């Protein structure tokens with residue numbers, strides 16, 4: 001019997017400021033701003049008893065909650081990124097960890113993914129396997 005894998009994606013964005021303080025990052029060592037388009041995808045094998053991966057309102061709410069502390073923030077001042085570089089990869093890792101920790105008991109999801117578009121020519125993604 002075949003298994004159907006369903007995915008639900010919700011979108012949002014954050015405006016942040018940060019600096020990447022290593023010569024590795026060239027001019028991005030200086031403080032600069034970025035608008036990150038964020039996409040969160042929730043994945044389930046089959047659908048739940050309501051015929052959904054999860055409620056869209058719940059998904060957008062979870063993403064909004066995860067992004068709230070980062071909106072208009074200078075990431076250089078945020079404890080989440082202390083001692084590390086607030087690269088797009090680290091930002092999506094943080095969002096994915098926050099989303100994972102916010103999922104309700106018995107969510108039944110198989111995985112979640114977070115993608116951020118840093119600019120029109122670059123994006124990063126992370127996938128968290130939940131089972």
Ligand SMILES: Nc1nc2c(c(=O)[nH]1)N=C([C@H](O)[C@H](O)COP(=O)(O)OP(=O)(O)OP(=O)(O)O)CN2
Pocket residue numbers: 020025026027028086087088089118
């Ligand atoms: N893997 C990543 N690389 C870089 C990130 C990142 O988040 N992940 N971020 C930056 C900067 O914040 C910015 O987005 C781009 O800065 P820029 O100096 O234009 O960087 P480029 O690598 O595109 O170009 P250079 O040739 O290094 O100037 C940088 N890298």
